[in-house]
Amino acid sequence: xxxxxxxxxxxxxxxxxxxxxxxxxxxxxxxxxxxxxxxxxxxxxxxxxxxxxxxxxxxxxxxxxxxxxxxxxxxxxxxxxxxxxxxxxxxxxxxxxxxxxxxxxxxxxxxxxxxxxxxxxxxxxxxxxxxxxxxxxxxxxxxxxxxxxxxxxxxxxxxxxxxxxxxxxxxxxxxxxxxxxxxxxxxxxxxxxxxxxxxxx
Amino acid sequence: xxxxxxxxxxxxxxxxxxxxxxxxxxxxxxxxxxxxxxxxxxxxxxxxxxxxxxxxxxxxxxxxxxxxxxxxxxxxxxxxxxxxxxxxxxxxxxxxxxxxxxxxxxxxxxxxxxxxxxxxxxxxxxxxxxxxxxxxxxxxxxxxxxxxxxxxxxxxxxxxxxxxxxxxxxxxxxxxxxxxxxxxxxxxxxxxxxxxxxxxxxxxxxxxxxxxxxxxxxxxxxxxxxxxxxxxxxxxxxxxxxxxxxxxxxxxxxxxxxxxxxxxxxxxxxxxxxxxxxxxxxxxxxxxxxxxxxxxxxxxxxxxxxxxxxxxxxxxxxxxxxxxxxxxxxxxxxxxxxxxxxxxxxxxxxxxxxxxxxxxxxxxxxxxxxxxxxxxxxxxxxxxxxxxxxxxxxxxxxxxxxxxxxxxxxxxxxxxxxxxxxxxxxxxxxxxxxxxxxxxxxxxxxxxxxxxxxxxxxxxxxxxxxxxxxxxxxxxxxxxxxxxxxxxxxxxxxxxxxxxxxxxxxxxxxxxxxxxxxxxxxxxxxxxxxxxxxxxxxxxxxxxxxxxxxxxxxxxxxxxxxxxxxxxxxxxxxxxxxxxxxxxxxxxxxxxxxxxxxxxxxxxxxxxxxxxxxxxxxxxx
Ligand code: SF4
Ligand code: SF4
Numbered sequence: 001x002x003x004x005x006x007x008x009x010x011x012x013x014x015x016x017x018x019x020x021x022x023x024x025x026x027x028x029x030x031x032x033x034x035x036x037x038x039x040x041x042x043x044x045x046x047x048x049x050x051x052x053x054x055x056x057x058x059x060x061x062x063x064x065x066x067x068x069x070x071x072x073x074x075x076x077x078x079x080x081x082x083x084x085x086x087x088x089x090x091x092x093x094x095x096x097x098x099x100x101x102x103x104x105x106x107x108x109x110x111x112x113x114x115x116x117x118x119x120x121x122x123x124x125x126x127x128x129x130x131x132x133x134x135x136x137x138x139x140x141x142x143x144x145x146x147x148x149x150x151x152x153x154x155x156x157x158x159x160x161x162x163x164x165x166x167x168x169x170x171x172x173x174x175x176x177x178x179x180x181x182x183x184x185x186x187x188x189x190x191x192x193x194x195x196x197x198x199x200x201x
Numbered sequence: 202x203x204x205x206x207x208x209x210x211x212x213x214x215x216x217x218x219x220x221x222x223x224x225x226x227x228x229x230x231x232x233x234x235x236x237x238x239x240x241x242x243x244x245x246x247x248x249x250x251x252x253x254x255x256x257x258x259x260x261x262x263x264x265x266x267x268x269x270x271x272x273x274x275x276x277x278x279x280x281x282x283x284x285x286x287x288x289x290x291x292x293x294x295x296x297x298x299x300x301x302x303x304x305x306x307x308x309x310x311x312x313x314x315x316x317x318x319x320x321x322x323x324x325x326x327x328x329x330x331x332x333x334x335x336x337x338x339x340x341x342x343x344x345x346x347x348x349x350x351x352x353x354x355x356x357x358x359x360x361x362x363x364x365x366x367x368x369x370x371x372x373x374x375x376x377x378x379x380x381x382x383x384x385x386x387x388x389x390x391x392x393x394x395x396x397x398x399x400x401x402x403x404x405x406x407x408x409x410x411x412x413x414x415x416x417x418x419x420x421x422x423x424x425x426x427x428x429x430x431x432x433x434x435x436x437x438x439x440x441x442x443x444x445x446x447x448x449x450x451x452x453x454x455x456x457x458x459x460x461x462x463x464x465x466x467x468x469x470x471x472x473x474x475x476x477x478x479x480x481x482x483x484x485x486x487x488x489x490x491x492x493x494x495x496x497x498x499x500x501x502x503x504x505x506x507x508x509x510x511x512x513x514x515x516x517x518x519x520x521x522x523x524x525x526x527x528x529x530x531x532x533x534x535x536x537x538x539x540x541x542x543x544x545x546x547x548x549x550x551x552x553x554x555x556x557x558x559x560x561x562x563x564x565x566x567x568x569x570x571x572x573x574x575x576x577x578x579x580x581x582x583x584x585x586x587x588x589x590x591x592x593x594x595x596x597x598x599x600x601x602x603x604x605x606x607x608x609x610x611x612x613x614x615x616x617x618x619x620x621x622x623x624x625x626x627x628x629x630x631x632x633x634x635x636x637x638x639x640x641x642x643x644x645x646x647x648x649x650x651x652x653x654x655x656x657x658x659x660x661x662x663x664x665x666x667x668x669x670x671x672x673x674x675x676x677x678x679x680x681x682x683x684x685x686x687x688x689x690x691x692x693x694x695x696x697x698x699x700x701x702x703x704x705x706x707x708x709x710x711x712x713x714x715x716x717x718x719x720x721x722x723x724x725x726x727x728x729x730x731x732x733x734x735x736x737x738x739x740x741x742x743x744x745x746x747x748x749x750x751x752x753x754x755x756x757x758x759x760x761x762x763x764x765x766x767x768x769x770x771x772x773x774x775x776x777x778x779x780x781x782x783x784x785x786x787x788x789x790x791x792x793x794x795x796x797x798x799x800x801x802x803x804x805x806x807x808x809x810x811x812x813x814x815x816x817x818x819x820x821x822x
Binding site: 011012013014015017018023024025027028029030031032034035068071096097098099100101123128130162186187188189191193 | 204211212222453507
């Protein structure tokens with residue numbers, strides 16, 4: 001029963017689709033990719049291993065929760081399939097994702113490897129204020145918060161790039177602090193990209 | 202690098218409850234097609250505009266649902282229309298739903314127009330906007346959607362650059378209230394009317410609005426209020442004689458919606474003839490889909506859409522001739538293809554139906570819902586609900602013995618001829634259900650009873666009846682609740698205030714249009730949602746429009762000419778009257794599958810007469 005780590009992106013208004021429905025979004029796309037037409041081209045259906053219990057669902061494991069309204073470029077998800085996943089099956093899967101979603105990469109995870117959260121402990125973000133005039137106060141507040149919590153925080157063009165340890169602080173907490181610090185009124189005044197979730201670099 | 206951050210709607214999405222309502226991140230075959238068309242740069246939809254040459258040959262049609270996304274997306278008929286339109290030559294369709302009040306406020310504050318879900322095109326750039334009219338209490342939302350798109354809410358204020366505003370669905374059959382707001386109303390099945398209507402709109406491009414509307418009004422089933430008012434001309438309801446094919450695909454949402462499943466219609470119409478039921482009367486006759494077509498449809502849609510559940514849709518689904526066969530075949534297929542669940546929308550209260558449900562593994566865990574509608578046999582005969590006491594008894598017995606422990610029962614109060622005994626009957630049936638459960642040693646059994654206020658509807662045998670007042674309904678609701686002594690039985694009744702408003706609209710006419718607009722300008726939104734409904738606002742509006750609501754909810758004279766009488770529904774007023782009289786003499790009329798009662802459709806090719814209409818080839822036409 002192979003385990004794969006797939007990486008997806010979420011762009012445009014799709015960023016407002018909540019994290020919680022992602023399993024359904026992924027399984028439905030996989031179901032579509034397994035459509036008989038693909039079988040004719042030699043593609044095997046993508047079949048998930050199911051969890052045991054009262055209401056079985058596809059076994060999947062996600063990285064730390066991605067809040068709505070955050071652009072994601074490379075979100076890892078661990079999935080367990082009943083068979084192998086080929087490049088062309090993976091492509092068919094990606095082609096069948098809803099508007100705004102794309103699957104970018106996948107890799108097989110050997111048996112006995114640590115969990116997704118263990119092997120991907122940090123998240124890297126780009127953040128800016130929605131209006132240029134607020135950027136200075138956002139920068140100031142963010143660097144202040146960064147001092148005791150972040151691994152790394154630096155200016156990068158119009159954005160600030162920062163890396164946090166998921167178990168230390170979640171994005172939501174950082175934004176809450178920015179609000180407390182009066183740097184912004186709320187999420188809508190920020191533009192955030194989660195660049196990657198992965199190992200410390 | 203991040204174009205989404207230039208999107209002016211981004212900040213709005215980040216502020217509203219449930220932004221996924223607006224994000225439109227869906228999957229559909231045609232979405233993929235549109236994407237590739239966009240890539241070919243032939244159709245520059247992303248900019249909200251087509252190349253002008255292509256644009257002049259095309260019809261951009263926006264389907265509009267006057268309620269929030271998760272409700273509208275769950276309504277199958279709406280999806281069906283999108284599929285239909287996209288398969289028409291030179292038509293490009295998109296959809297829009299009503300923004301919730303938080304989004305409306307933000308749109309107004311930022312002076313941004315309402316845009317379509319898929320291509321984010323402002324509504325006033327479409328050639329036509331087609332509203333689905335399902336529920337009276339969502340009418341104010343229509344005005345919100347037009348207004349947010351800078352389209353005048355009244356037809357008379359629109360000019361040539363404004364889209365044509367079209368309405369269809371059951372609501373259109375009571376056209377008075379809404380007629381000043383619509384340019385065109387469609388009476389009947391979209392499959393039959395839209396192709397012709399669309400080509401007419403394309404052909405008349407560039408012509409004066411009046412001329413275009415005049416051309417449209419010649420199409421069967423089409424009614425143009427600005428021309429047709431008071432002309433005395435009858436407009437026919439147009440319907441398909443056989444079931445249109447199962448759509449080749451459906452739109453799959455990413456946001457969670459109310460009914461999240463692939464749907465296949467079993468049949469249209471209903472053979473039963475319950476006298477309160479508008480849906481049953483306005484969709485006659487029964488037109489069944491063949492068993493193989495249903496099975497094939499489900500299999501193909503499940504494969505194409507990726508849904509993990511398929512729903513079989515119709516009124517009174519258990520009446521479908523091949524229901525057993527369909528369910529058995531589908532259960533087998535579900536096992537073979539990797540599991541998908543099957544759901545039936547409604548169960549009839551008899552042993553046959555419960556047995557069917559019991560045979561479907563997937564429905565076992567949920568609760569089971571029945572609608573006996575009335576508490577005594579006498580009243581059930583009045584409303585022509587052909588359920589006997591024995592049926593109730595046996596279906597409950599069967600349900601509890603098959604392992605269900607949560608039963609939901611739907612009733613109505615305020616029905617014609619109702620007495621206290623009938624109301625007590627509701628409590629009695631709930632209690633009986635629990636006794637049956639206890640007798641079977643089912644200790645966890647729960648019964649929940651939901652009682653709706655009866656609203657007499659146009660085009661039904663009860664269209665002349667008096668509707669109970671708010672006070673009466675509240676007293677009856679309390680009486681039922683008060684009589685219930687059982688803690689395992691929960692009793693709820695619908696808001697009498699909302700029932701009242703629904704009743705005013707249900708048999709409304711053009712004099713209500715002003716009140717509707719006043720109430721909307723005063724802030725009425727989503728009147729079918731309890732959190733936004735406010736009766737005071739409506740009372741103010743009625744007063745200002747000098748409307749006496751009792752004229753609408755009161756008993757109607759048998760000789761009255763109704764404002765909806767000009768629609769030739771196929772079912773005759775004479776039949777409705779006959780049925781009304783049978784109701785008052787407590788006489789049951791058997792359903793169409795037992796005997797034809799000559800409702801009028803026999804003149805239109807209905808050859809049901811006890812055999813079912815699945816043999817479409819014989820339909821006269
Ligand atoms: S069974 Fe009665 S209530 Fe149900 S759809 Fe048919 S006519 Fe209407
Ligand atoms: S014509 Fe007869 S069988 Fe056909 S719908 Fe009317 S009553 Fe039923």
